[in-house]
Amino acid sequence: MNTDNYSKYERMYDILLDYEQKIHLKNQKRIRIGLKCLIIIPLIFLAMLFWTGSSKTIFLVLWIVSLFILAAYLVFVEYSDYKLQEKLNELDERGDAGVEALIGPGVPAIDGPLKNAVKKLDATLNSETLAIEEEGADKNEEHN
Incomplete structure (x- = not known):
């Protein structure tokens, strides 16, 4: 009976670690996409500025707002991944094991x-x- 509970907990823990690893890989992909967007979106606004010939102020404001949104997104992804790894280190009783960087x-x-x-x-x-x-x-x- 006791070994049966132990094997269930071990299996649940393995599932949890696997789930964390999948989330970590998804977060790495999200960071790559966010960094690409930091390059692509300003170029799109720059192209639109020259092709449309409309007010430069509007495109400047849109560009700045988009950069703030992307920065907030990147910070959120990094922070959530950091907290997830911190919790897993706590569960694994490896509190000082450190956290793996998202960028690589x-x-x-x-x-x-x-x-x-x-x-x-x-x-x-x-x-x-x-x-x-x-x-x-x-x-x-x-x-x-």
């Missing part, structure tokens, strides 16, 4: 080159700032 494993590969570019930019800006400060100090010494 390719994005962290950008992290290294991006950090290097930011460091180079920061070093350049810092050296320019130091040069300006030294120039200002030299002028103050000459003035005194």
Whole structure:
């Protein structure tokens, strides 16, 4: 009797994990579609602007509203997926296991080159700032 209940719970848990994985894959597809829409919709409004010759203000407002709607959609999908994975980690007693990113494993590969570019930019800006400060100090010494 006890092993029968255990097997039912195990089967239900496997079904739940399978369901979560399917939802996660659907959310990944939704994110890809949303990102494509962020590119396509502005191009459509731009084309309509040039082809119709009507007020630019209307298309600008429509474009801005569409971007806000798409951003809200992407945030909602990401947040719901995050909460779903968080709950499953809690159920599985892996609270510190982390949450899988929706965009995929390719994005962290950008992290290294991006950090290097930011460091180079920061070093350049810092050296320019130091040069300006030294120039200002030299002028103050000459003035005194």
